[in-house]
Amino acid sequence: MDQRPADIEGLIALMARLPGLGPRSARRAVLHLLRKRVQVMEPLAQTMQQVAERARECRVCGNIGTDDLCAICADPARSSDQICVVEDLSDLWAMERAGGFKGRYHVLGGTLSAIDAIGPDDLRIPHLVARIADEAVQEVILALNVTVEGQTTAHYIAEALAPSGVGISALAQGVPMGGELDYLDDGTISAALAARRRL
Amino acid sequence: MDQRPADIEGLIALMARLPGLGPRSARRAVLHLLRKRVQVMEPLAQTMQQVAERARECRVCGNIGTDDLCAICADPARSSDQICVVEDLSDLWAMERAGGFKGRYHVLGGTLSAIDAIGPDDLRIPHLVARIADEAVQEVILALNVTVEGQTTAHYIAEALAPSGVGISALAQGVPMGGELDYLDDGTISAALAARRRL
Numbered sequence: 001m002d003q004r005p006a007d008i009e010g011l012i013a014l015m016a017r018l019p020g021l022g023p024r025s026a027r028r029a030v031l032h033l034l035r036k037r038v039q040v041m042e043p044l045a046q047t048m049q050q051v052a053e054r055a056r057e058c059r060v061c062g063n064i065g066t067d068d069l070c071a072i073c074a075d076p077a078r079s080s081d082q083i084c085v086v087e088d089l090s091d092l093w094a095m096e097r098a099g100g101f102k103g104r105y106h107v108l109g110g111t112l113s114a115i116d117a118i119g120p121d122d123l124r125i126p127h128l129v130a131r132i133a134d135e136a137v138q139e140v141i142l143a144l145n146v147t148v149e150g151q152t153t154a155h156y157i158a159e160a161l162a163p164s165g166v167g168i169s170a171l172a173q174g175v176p177m178g179g180e181l182d183y184l185d186d187g188t189i190s191a192a193l194a195a196r197r198r199l
Numbered sequence: 200m201d202q203r204p205a206d207i208e209g210l211i212a213l214m215a216r217l218p219g220l221g222p223r224s225a226r227r228a229v230l231h232l233l234r235k236r237v238q239v240m241e242p243l244a245q246t247m248q249q250v251a252e253r254a255r256e257c258r259v260c261g262n263i264g265t266d267d268l269c270a271i272c273a274d275p276a277r278s279s280d281q282i283c284v285v286e287d288l289s290d291l292w293a294m295e296r297a298g299g300f301k302g303r304y305h306v307l308g309g310t311l312s313a314i315d316a317i318g319p320d321d322l323r324i325p326h327l328v329a330r331i332a333d334e335a336v337q338e339v340i341l342a343l344n345v346t347v348e349g350q351t352t353a354h355y356i357a358e359a360l361a362p363s364g365v366g367i368s369a370l371a372q373g374v375p376m377g378g379e380l381d382y383l384d385d386g387t388i389s390a391a392l393a394a395r396r397r398l
Contacts, residue, residue: 008254047209048244
């Protein structure tokens with residue numbers, strides 16, 4: 001039915017695989033690219049090609065950058081006393097957006113999952129244990145998602161690191177900024193109550 | 200603040216310029232690309248590069264394809280008796296999705312606009328007039344958007360083509376499929392009433 005060249009069809013199909021884009025919005029995006037070939041499509045294609053060629057996991061922390069050692073691990077201003085353990089690159093980015101953390105990271109690459117048969121060796125957990133043994137780390141901050149998988153993984157890591165004697169902490173749980181009690185789930189309210197602080 | 204490499208920042212900024220993507224969803228899309236470098240990012244970058252290099256306007260109708268003559272103009276099965284005039288590539292794609300039209304197209308590249316100083320020579324209108332004179336065209340179907348600009352442009356084209364004696368028609372206006380009168384604007388209802396057909 002369609003008279004679009006195969007290349008353009010292929011581009012739409014690939015764009016439709018991005019999160020937040022479906023077949024319709026991928027088509028709109030490709031139309032935009034075709035209309036703005038010089039201003040948008042060429043720079044985008046070129047930049048994506050560069051990133052595709054150069055992107056790699058940092059050999060120390062698993063962060064994705066364009067060098068063998070990521071910008072955070074390579075930055076002498078970042079303290080090596082603290083390691084913040086996150087599930088995924090997106091969580092690392094979120095921590096960096098929030099600011100305030102001046103240490104380094106360790107990206108696990110997921111969570112333990114019995115259903116998906118993901119064990120400690122499928123994540124970067126052995127790597128983390130080795131890192132604690134090698135580097136002069138004072139504190140490991142577990143910044144895992146507050147989900148069953150995230151918390152199971154945090155528990156597992158805390159046990160795995162216990163012999164090393166390193167300090168282990170986790171992000172506080174409680175009422176989020178702007179949170180209205182009436183809209184919060186019971187679990188959050190219970191956790192905030194249990195962790196209440198004296199004023 | 201951010202420790203992302205410049206390439207990755209650049210990719211996010213470029214993705215955010217696509218319609219339907221903002222800074223947040225561009226970030227999510229790039230995260231997805233970084234996670235699926237081999238399965239998604241590499242083929243997407245490569246295909247986009249190919250399309251960027253090969254995409255060009257058809258010299259006859261203005262459709263965008265990957266050859267000097269687009270697939271529709273090159274298709275001997277498409278009748279050259281009828282030319283459907285559309286504003287933009289997206290409208291051509293919409294007509295093709297609807298199916299049923301077996302002629303050829305003429306893509307204007309926009310509409311006349313006094314405010315934006317777009318005159319007939321900025322669109323492919325002189326080209327259309329020449330085409331009607333050269334080719335054995337029986338009917339020109341004006342499939343312009345039912346907006347002030349679209350209808351002004353349709354009116355202008357109808358006048359410009361009048362001396363040629365070619366048949367000129369326009370898409371019918373009326374109640375869309377699934378249209379509920381209660382939700383339709385007054386203009387559509389009035390147009391549908393004026394163009395009512397005897398059963």
